[in-house]
Amino acid sequence: MNYYRHLLFIILCILFSTVSFAQTNVPVFDLSQYQNRVLQKNDTLYVVNFWATWCKPCVEELPLFQTATIAYKDKPVKIILVSQDAKSRVFGVEQFIKMRKYTAECFLLSAGNPNIWIEKIEPKWSGTIPATILYKNGENVNFQEGDFADQKALEDFIHSKL
């Protein structure tokens, strides 16, 4: 009896972990999918943060974006985390997001030649991460290369176009 109870517990654990794993899905987007996602004429402010799991300053500022995700839940603000990890590392990105319980939308951008796509996304961007872009009504309205000092700095940035 005790054996079956253990077995049942293990099966439940496996089922549960599969279910919670399925909840953190990080799709891989190309440039046009990226643009379709962020360039929308719906009065929502899209706060798009470029990061990678191995980038220390990026990882250090992600909690600011998580706090903002919760703080702006009922406002027309959408926080999106765009991973710059290698496409082959998408599973690692999923695990990373899941372990830290981040709830912001996240996808991995795999857009080919950086010399072409960086220029199309933001001509002022030298290509270093972290970097954050604001989009509103189909336009890139503000940009910052480098991390935010604190929550207030990120909020001020968001409010610059809210």
Place this chain on the structure above:
Amino acid sequence: MQKLVLSLVAIFSFTLFSMAQDGYKVGDNIKDFSLQNIDGKNVSLADYKDSKGFIITFTCNHCPYAMAYEDRILALNKKYAKAGYPVIAINPNDAIQYPEDNFEAMQVRSKEKKFNFPYLYDESQNIAKQFGATKTPHVFIVQKAGDKLVVKYIGAIDDNWEKAADVKEKYAESAIDALLAGKPVATTSTKAIGCSIKWKK
């Protein structure tokens, strides 16, 4: 009057700021430097009497993009040092924030990967600032013209950091090939995703 002074100060400091930010552009003459190599000796560009130019590469130990390019930087030096364009690698990262980029770690990495080029430590970060380097890896190809060193290319090594096998455009190689052939460089600057240089706090 006070307003005028204030705005003058503002304009002046903005100019200073943007100058510091800009660094070298294609066509600029660069100043030589003297930085410590992993063997403890200092290296200057003037030491290379017979070279035609240099592949100056800002790189580091910890950054996955820089690591992905290590073998390609080795290959560049192997191919072009003899032709007159040796690689000079410079690590500008703040070792306090990134201990894996400190001098001892540079010596270890250089030995592990058998670097065939100098790997210099820009401890003050002044050379990276002078160049306007923002990330690793970040390449500056310069050509000797008399006693001057002229920037001919700034940017990425190629168009695919993830997979060397999928590279279509070898920007750095094309630039050097053009210089060696006495032709103008077709693509003089490119952008690339990179690890931002960790500036001292």
